[in-house]
Amino acid sequence: MAIAIDIQSVTRAYGPIKALDGIDLAIKAGEFFTLLGSSGCGKSTLLKLIGGFDRPTKGRILFEGRDVIDVPANKRPVNTVFQNLALFPHMTVAENIGYGLKLRGLSGAALKAKVEDALDLVELPGFGPRGIAMMSGGQRQRVALARALVMEPGILLLDEPLTGLDERLRQQMRDEFGRLHRRTGATFILVTHNQDEALSLSDRMAIMHQGRIEQLDVPAQFFARPANSFVAGFVGIDTLLKPERIEQHSDGLRAVIGGQSLRLRSPMGSLGDDSLVAIRPDRLRISESLDGADLVLTVVGTTFRGLQTDVHLAFADGQSLVAVVSSDSPSATLAHGARVPLSLLPDAAMLLSGLGMPPAA
Numbered sequence: 001m002a003i004a005i006d007i008q009s010v011t012r013a014y015g016p017i018k019a020l021d022g023i024d025l026a027i028k029a030g031e032f033f034t035l036l037g038s039s040g041c042g043k044s045t046l047l048k049l050i051g052g053f054d055r056p057t058k059g060r061i062l063f064e065g066r067d068v069i070d071v072p073a074n075k076r077p078v079n080t081v082f083q084n085l086a087l088f089p090h091m092t093v094a095e096n097i098g099y100g101l102k103l104r105g106l107s108g109a110a111l112k113a114k115v116e117d118a119l120d121l122v123e124l125p126g127f128g129p130r131g132i133a134m135m136s137g138g139q140r141q142r143v144a145l146a147r148a149l150v151m152e153p154g155i156l157l158l159d160e161p162l163t164g165l166d167e168r169l170r171q172q173m174r175d176e177f178g179r180l181h182r183r184t185g186a187t188f189i190l191v192t193h194n195q196d197e198a199l200s201l202s203d204r205m206a207i208m209h210q211g212r213i214e215q216l217d218v219p220a221q222f223f224a225r226p227a228n229s230f231v232a233g234f235v236g237i238d239t240l241l242k243p244e245r246i247e248q249h250s251d252g253l254r255a256v257i258g259g260q261s262l263r264l265r266s267p268m269g270s271l272g273d274d275s276l277v278a279i280r281p282d283r284l285r286i287s288e289s290l291d292g293a294d295l296v297l298t299v300v301g302t303t304f305r306g307l308q309t310d311v312h313l314a315f316a317d318g319q320s321l322v323a324v325v326s327s328d329s330p331s332a333t334l335a336h337g338a339r340v341p342l343s344l345l346p347d348a349a350m351l352l353s354g355l356g357m358p359p360a361a
């Protein structure tokens with residue numbers, strides 16, 4: 001796939017604060033790309049630079065090989081759907097959607113046809129004459145989307161477009177983004193702090209932290225090969241244990257935690273003294289007997305979560321992990337203090353460099 005947007009060594013500083021700190025990123029034409037990160041990580045700043053609403057302090061931004069730093073926002077092949085929508089409240093739905101096309105000189109039947117196509121695309125046929133004030137929150141989101149799509153941009157920027165919607169609408173709109181992406185073939189760049197949104201929609205995504213990209217990958221790789229403890233925590237692998245020591249055995253690395261030894265998947269890159277052992281909850285099994293168990297831990301609590309129950313299990317040193325079991329299994333009602341044998345599926349435990357944990361969402 002051709003590279004649509006090439007971001008080279010981009011830094012954006014506000015005085016001493018580096019909102020972006022040496023970002024290198026190539027976004028492919030036609031892909032659904034997501035910038036994921038918690039508040040203040042720099043994702044909106046990066047989107048603004050791509051849209052042409054701001055300039056980098058250092059570095060270059062190329063669109064299809066052409067430097068666009070001096071190209072103003074309205075001359076870029078980009079449309080943006082902002083979090084705060086910025087619809088004109090005194091105009092009808094159709095006037096809002098047709099506004100940009102009118103500025104381009106379109107009028108009459110041609111304008112009307114384009115607006116109607118856009119309304120069909122976001123599944124609001126016939127809503128053109130309605131006032132914006134008469135539309136629900138989710139319908140307004142779709143109008144904002146239609147207004148951007150009607151311009152047929154090669155690149156669509158979506159800045160937290162689902163914030164403020166209830167769960168049902170979020171899911172509906174999320175499906176809509178996926179469908180529109182397939183139908184339009186445009187490059188979509190989504191900014192979000194919601195990992196479900198990112199995972200379900202993205203061809204590739206970048207997790208950002210303090211102005212840097214911690215990992216850039218296809219979604220599945222963030223679970224299979226998280227780059228560090230920050231990334232692991234961000235995608236929900238939130239059991240991170242501090243090992244007493246790491247030992248090299250003939251069959252690979254092992255970590256010693258609370259006096260027990262765990263087999264580790266070989267780590268990526270170099271690791272320091274701050275390395276942590278991440279445990280994937282989906283790769284733990286509570287086993288039938290103590291014979292042949294990889295670990296024996298003590299139940300310190302259970303949390304009912306509907307179809308599944310979290311069983312909290314502690315090591316002798318007080319560190320704990322979570323095993324997820326079906327709520328109708330006997331393990332879901334294990335008594336506090338029970339000794340539980342666990343088996344670890346391959347790659348259940350991995351050694352990661354310790355960047356700490358992300359703040360709670």
Ligand SMILES: Nc1ncnc2c1ncn2[C@@H]1O[C@H](COP(=O)(O)OP(=O)(O)OP(=O)(O)O)[C@@H](O)[C@H]1O
Pocket residue numbers: 014017018019037038039040041042043044045046193
């Ligand atoms: N105009 C500005 N002046 C000074 N600092 C700024 C400005 N804009 C952003 N920053 C700082 O740059 C950093 C990144 O901000 P940015 O808005 O890109 O974060 P974000 O990841 O989009 O966060 P959020 O999800 O809260 O919008 C923050 O520390 C922020 O305080």
